[in-house]
Amino acid sequence: MFMSLPYSLLLLFSSILFFTDFPGLVVSADVTLSSIEIFTTHEWLRATPAVYFRCKGDNKTNLPDVKKTNVSYTFKGEESWQPLTNFSGKKCKRCGFYEEDKILYDDVFDEWELCPSDFTAPDGRYIYFKENEFNASFLCLDCLNITGVSVSAPPAKNQDHSKREMHVAVIVLLTILGSAILMLVTLVVYKYWQKRKREQDQARFMKLFEDGDDIEDELGLGTII
Ligand SMILES: *[C@@H]1O[C@H](CO)[C@@H](O)[C@H](O)[C@H]1NC(C)=O
Numbered sequence: 434m435f436m437s438l439p440y441s442l443l444l445l446f447s448s449i450l451f452f453t454d455f456p457g458l459v460v461s462a463d464v465t466l467s468s469i470e471i472f473t474t475h476e477w478l479r480a481t482p483a484v485y486f487r488c489k490g491d492n493k494t495n496l497p498d499v500k501k502t503n504v505s506y507t508f509k510g511e512e513s514w515q516p517l518t519n520f521s522g523k524k525c526k527r528c529g530f531y532e533e534d535k536i537l538y539d540d541v542f543d544e545w546e547l548c549p550s551d552f553t554a555p556d557g558r559y560i561y562f563k564e565n566e567f568n569a570s571f572l573c574l575d576c577l578n579i580t581g582v583s584v585s586a587p588p589a590k591n592q593d594h595s596k597r598e599m600h601v602a603v604i605v606l607l608t609i610l611g612s613a614i615l616m617l618v619t620l621v622v623y624k625y626w627q628k629r630k631r632e633q634d635q636a637r638f639m640k641l642f643e644d645g646d647d648i649e650d651e652l653g654l655g656t657i658i
């Protein structure tokens with residue numbers, strides 16, 4: 434029992450670490466386009482530009498509404514082509530706005546590193562402005578939770594909390610149980626030792642008494658003689 438107690442505690446602690454460390458990594462944060470205004474087009478032959486957004490490794494997201502320069506288009510975030518992309522960790526993505534070119538390579542408005550840490554409180558907004566090209570604002574509320582070290586999704590947090598509380602309760606219970614058994618064993622050993630000592634003392638006393646009798650007898654004999 435006493436040998437296995439430290440091992441069970443160790444097991445509990447490692448399982449606590451396991452369960453509290455992992456939910457944070459599974460979080461996925463969607464990035465939506467809140468507004469965009471283009472200041473130029475790169476295509477001379479086309480009447481209206483075909484603007485799209487793409488992050489490396491993702492698919493194209495066409496922006497069919499963006500047709501005119503110097504007009505600010507705002508979006509609700511629920512359009513059919515939203516979200517633009519998503520993050521599954523703190524890692525940045527290389528993204529850009531492009532304009533489709535039928536003949537040559539697509540034209541680039543700009544390409545840059547989009548990072549979860551770019552999005553700022555309170556509403557997780559991030560504005561990217563490129564002179565003479567475009568001004569775009571993005572929203573990613575969940576990015577605040579990715580970058581905030583201790584902040585995680587509320588349901589997972591609550592689960593962790595109750596899980597941890599349960600573990601702590603089990604540890605406290607085991608500790609109390611262990612202490613109680615230790616005390617009991619100590620008491621039993623002490624009682625046994627006390628009993629043994631009393632018996633030994635008694636035996637010694639009896640022996641002393643008997644010895645004393647003998648001496649008295651001898652003395653008595655001596656006085657008679
Ligand atoms: C891109 O789109 C194609 C089909 O349109 C789909 O099969 C593929 O899974 C998509 N890739 C990503 C990364 O979304």
Ligand SMILES: *[C@@H]1O[C@H](CO)[C@@H](O)[C@H](O)[C@H]1NC(C)=O
Binds near residue numbers: 502503
């Ligand atoms: C749009 O605004 C830019 C300056 O911000 C100007 O250079 C350009 O001519 C404007 N384009 C149109 C079509 O008004």
Ligand SMILES: *[C@@H]1O[C@H](CO)[C@@H](O)[C@H](O)[C@H]1NC(C)=O
Binds near residue numbers: 461463491517519
């Ligand atoms: C993240 O985005 C990719 C492609 O952009 C998509 O296939 C995937 O389902 C998205 N994940 C979530 C959790 O939205």
Ligand SMILES: *[C@@H]1O[C@H](CO)[C@@H](O)[C@H](O)[C@H]1NC(C)=O
Binds near residue numbers: 505562
């Ligand atoms: C870019 O757009 C945002 C929001 O639409 C706006 O607040 C900001 O003033 C704009 N910046 C420039 C340089 O146009």
Ligand SMILES: *[C@@H]1O[C@H](CO)[C@@H](O)[C@H](O)[C@H]1NC(C)=O
Binds near residue numbers: 577578584585586
């Ligand atoms: C992100 O964290 C905030 C608290 O900082 C919380 O209110 C919000 O619900 C969280 N969002 C998600 C999707 O986890």
